[in-house]
Amino acid sequence: MEARRDHLNGAIKDVELLRVESRPHARLGRRELFGAFKNNGHRVYRYKIAVEYSGGVQTPAGRGIIQPGEVVSEHLLTEAPYDSIVVWFDGECPCDVPDDLDGHWRRSWPAPEPVVPDDENPALQ
Numbered sequence: 001m002e003a004r005r006d007h008l009n010g011a012i013k014d015v016e017l018l019r020v021e022s023r024p025h026a027r028l029g030r031r032e033l034f035g036a037f038k039n040n041g042h043r044v045y046r047y048k049i050a051v052e053y054s055g056g057v058q059t060p061a062g063r064g065i066i067q068p069g070e071v072v073s074e075h076l077l078t079e080a081p082y083d084s085i086v087v088w089f090d091g092e093c094p095c096d097v098p099d100d101l102d103g104h105w106r107r108s109w110p111a112p113e114p115v116v117p118d119d120e121n122p123a124l125q
């Protein structure tokens, strides 16, 4: 079950949600939530983020590529009650687990309390 372990050692283990920040949005002119994700691994992953509300309704958020060691900040939503952040990842994996429709790995985090960054610079997204 080597491949299975390698699979679990992929994006699920490598990528963490550092924090959710409440920042003024440069273009929208109001406070919005941004998720900061970090890739602690050695592989490159493509990701696709959704915000999940109670009842399982999901709203698509950002998508992109995260490099090894990189921290990305993605716009999640207007400040509002939500349940969790769901992220699908794709990347190289030696296993034969079939890809989900949305990606090879799926990970979700319960909505954390947002933090207000000290610098308060509007996010440029």
Ligand SMILES: [Zn+2]
Binding pocket: 006, 007, 008, 010, 093, 094, 095, 096, 097, 104
């Ligand atoms: Zn895999």
